[in-house]
Amino acid sequence: MDQQVKDKIENEITNNEVCLFMKGTPEVPECGFSMAVTNILKLLEVNFKGVNVLADQSIREGIKVYSEWPTIPQLYVKKEFVGGCDIIKEMFENGELKKYLQDKNISHKQ
Amino acid sequence: MANGVHGAIMAMNVKELEALIKEAFPDATVEIQDLAGDGNHYSATVISSQFAGKSKIEQHKMVYSSLKGKMGNQLHALALKTKEKNGPAG
Numbered sequence: 700m701d702q703q704v705k706d707k708i709e710n711e712i713t714n715n716e717v718c719l720f721m722k723g724t725p726e727v728p729e730c731g732f733s734m735a736v737t738n739i740l741k742l743l744e745v746n747f748k749g750v751n752v753l754a755d756q757s758i759r760e761g762i763k764v765y766s767e768w769p770t771i772p773q774l775y776v777k778k779e780f781v782g783g784c785d786i787i788k789e790m791f792e793n794g795e796l797k798k799y800l801q802d803k804n805i806s807h808k809q
Numbered sequence: 810m811a812n813g814v815h816g817a818i819m820a821m822n823v824k825e826l827e828a829l830i831k832e833a834f835p836d837a838t839v840e841i842q843d844l845a846g847d848g849n850h851y852s853a854t855v856i857s858s859q860f861a862g863k864s865k866i867e868q869h870k871m872v873y874s875s876l877k878g879k880m881g882n883q884l885h886a887l888a889l890k891t892k893e894k895n896g897p898a899g
Binding site: 732763767768769770780782783784785786789790 | 865866869870873878880881886888889890
């Protein structure tokens with residue numbers, strides 16, 4: 700992955716405490732898995748930035764190399780890769796996600 | 810079988826998916842469901858002692874690497890659940 704792509708990715712996850720690399724936008728998700736994660740973040744009233752990988756092929760491929768994770772969506776909180784759809788759903792269902800957000804001082808619905 | 814035919818077959822049958830996972834996790838219990846009937850959307854639960862002490866991300870990465878690059882390419886969607894198998898009896 701070239702430096703320019705890496706910089707773009709790091710720029711997004713540095714400037715946005717909660718950053719979701721997704722297909723589509725939070726308002727118009729274009730993939731069931733991306734929509735599932737945006738719904739969870741909306742339910743928890745978490746402010747997040749949606750990065751539409753469909754709008755930038757270099758990020759769509761680069762992010763998979765960056766995180767060594769082969770699929771989209773990918774959620775980052777304070778520059779840390781939290782997981783894809785399966786992990787976020789599982790964490791949400793067992794209460795781990797709320798605890799994680801608390802530990803990271805991310806404002807969310809109690 | 811589908812994958813015997815030449816050309817970019819963007820699908821994978823259940824047997825192939827299960828074989829790849831079992832190759833990397835010989836002790837694993839593997840349950841696979843075909844979500845869409847198109848060889849492209851599966852859900853899988855993998856229970857193995859190899860997950861012991863590993864984070865969820867590491868566990869999922871272990872399964873993805875057992876698929877030898879097919880995840881996100883030949884295989885579009887895999888809803889994954891991983892669990893530790895406790896003790897030899899499992």
